[in-house]
Amino acid sequence: MSGVWPGSAFTRRDGELLVGGVGLRDLAERFGTPLHALDEEEVRRRCQAFRRAFPGADVAYAGKAFLCRAMAGWVAEEGLALDVCSAGELAVARAAGFPAGRILLHGNAKTPEDLHDALEYGVGRIVVDSFHEICRLATLRPASRLLVRVTPGVDGHTHAAMNTGVDGQKFGFPLSTGAAAEAVRRVLAQPGLTLGGLHCHLGSQITGAAAYEEAVRRMVALLAAVREEHGVTLDELDLGGGFGVAYRPGEPELDPETAGEAIGKTLRAACAEHRTPVPRLTIEPGRAIVARAGVTVYRVLGVKRGLVAVDGGMSDNPRPGLYGARYTARLVGRRTTCAEREVTVVGRHCEAGDVLARDVPLPADVRPGDLLAVPVTGAYHHAMASNYNLVRRPPVVGVGFGRARLLVRRETPEDLLLRDVG
Numbered sequence: 112m113s114g115v116w117p118g119s120a121f122t123r124r125d126g127e128l129l130v131g132g133v134g135l136r137d138l139a140e141r142f143g144t145p146l147h148a149l150d151e152e153e154v155r156r157r158c159q160a161f162r163r164a165f166p167g168a169d170v171a172y173a174g175k176a177f178l179c180r181a182m183a184g185w186v187a188e189e190g191l192a193l194d195v196c197s198a199g200e201l202a203v204a205r206a207a208g209f210p211a212g213r214i215l216l217h218g219n220a221k222t223p224e225d226l227h228d229a230l231e232y233g234v235g236r237i238v239v240d241s242f243h244e245i246c247r248l249a250t251l252r253p254a255s256r257l258l259v260r261v262t263p264g265v266d267g268h269t270h271a272a273m274n275t276g277v278d279g280q281k282f283g284f285p286l287s288t289g290a291a292a293e294a295v296r297r298v299l300a301q302p303g304l305t306l307g308g309l310h311c312h313l314g315s316q317i318t319g320a321a322a323y324e325e326a327v328r329r330m331v332a333l334l335a336a337v338r339e340e341h342g343v344t345l346d347e348l349d350l351g352g353g354f355g356v357a358y359r360p361g362e363p364e365l366d367p368e369t370a371g372e373a374i375g376k377t378l379r380a381a382c383a384e385h386r387t388p389v390p391r392l393t394i395e396p397g398r399a400i401v402a403r404a405g406v407t408v409y410r411v412l413g414v415k416r417g418l419v420a421v422d423g424g425m426s427d428n429p430r431p432g433l434y435g436a437r438y439t440a441r442l443v444g445r446r447t448t449c450a451e452r453e454v455t456v457v458g459r460h461c462e463a464g465d466v467l468a469r470d471v472p473l474p475a476d477v478r479p480g481d482l483l484a485v486p487v488t489g490a491y492h493h494a495m496a497s498n499y500n501l502v503r504r505p506p507v508v509g510v511g512f513g514r515a516r517l518l519v520r521r522e523t524p525e526d527l528l529l530r531d532v533g
């Protein structure tokens with residue numbers, strides 16, 4: 112199996128693709144299509160890989176990639192912390208009994224509800240993102256440790272919509288203007304606030320370690336400057352998430368081992384250079400934990416002019432439209448000896464841009480009723496799904512150890528009407 116499918120994926124002689132020991136055709140019959148299958152063992156393996164690659168670090172799963180109670184439970188059992196960025200994500204974490212002290216709250220524009228719920232639950236850390244927020248927190252006097260989110264001015268060389276380490280975008284206090292140092296000053300000046308450390312997040316889908324190394328050098332210089340100016344040694348450096356994954360065979364990705372080694376080495380060298388103690392690292396991988404654990408199964412509804420139309424689309428995967436993301440797809444559930452030809456897999460929505468996978472080789476006899484599987488759909492798919500065209504969001508089915516378990520059920524027409532109260 113190529114590197115884009117879960118490690119457990121296995122094709123049977125009859126063409127059936129098993130994930131987590133469960134056949135995707137069986138899943139489609141049981142739960143309908145489209146559906147997201149989520150391989151529990153793959154999630155756990157990735158959690159373990161990050162913990163191994165970053166020894167001594169706090170690995171916080173970024174729940175924005177995908178969150179439901181079961182996922183929160185797996186992550187907690189694997190010893191990870193959890194990054195949430197809304198009262199909604201926090202509510203799911205709470206419902207799963209995720210330990211409050213291991214939760215970090217993020218957000219450039221936290222609502223009063225976000226802050227209220229986070230303080231009520233007693234989250235361990237809050238990442239502050241603006242001077243106004245520092246003032247607001249000073250009146251709330253949270254027991255949580257604060258991390259100041261710094262914009263280090265480092266280019267993650269990723270899509271502009273997710274390149275958050277550079278100046279001129281909405282997140283963080285820029286290092287270059289002195290705003291980051293000023294934020295540290297203001298937090299330290301408030302007797303009701305506890306500054307725990309510094310945070311930065313370079314962006315998402317970053318495929319090289321160099322940007323992280325540069326960020327480490329800049330962040331350590333700031334830690335040293337804080338020590339010099341205030342006599343305060345901050346003991347936590349949070350480098351955020353962003354570790355990129357391959358969506359199609361052969362694409363580059365940043366594996367945890369490479370990232371861990373490069374970051375650890377640079378951190379030790381930078382701290383030695385600045386004669387400052389090595390802080391505890393925190394990282395916040397989202398995509399790299401859950402992306403490859405997800406496979407989406409669609410049913411083919413029509414074939415014409417090299418286009419294969421399926422029963423999902425931009426409502427379950429907005430990423431091609433938002434970022435020009437490219438995917439692969441394969442026929443599952445039956446065997447064919449037919450030669451392949453390149454087709455484009457399109458969705459069912461009322462837009463010409465509703466394309467799921469461009470120029471993918473599929474057997475020439477693909478026909479209505481067939482099942483297609485699209486890999487690497489565990490992150491930012493269900494999490495970003497919409498009800499466009501009042502299409503109902505697909506279920507998430509947990510697979511693993513030869514069993515399937517419904518984690519999030521498919522929406523019903525009643526669900527759609529529940530909020531229609533006028």
Ligand SMILES: Cc1ncc(COP(=O)(O)O)c(C=O)c1O
Nearest residue numbers: 173312315352353395396397398
């Ligand atoms: C603050 C923060 N941490 C972590 C993440 C997770 O990023 P990724 O899923 O790319 O690892 C994000 C999203 O980009 C983020 O904004």
Ligand SMILES: N[C@@H](CCCC[NH3+])C(=O)O
Nearest residue numbers: 175273315316430490491
């Ligand atoms: N949602 C995005 C990336 C942003 C990550 C969250 N800060 C994606 O699908 O790739």
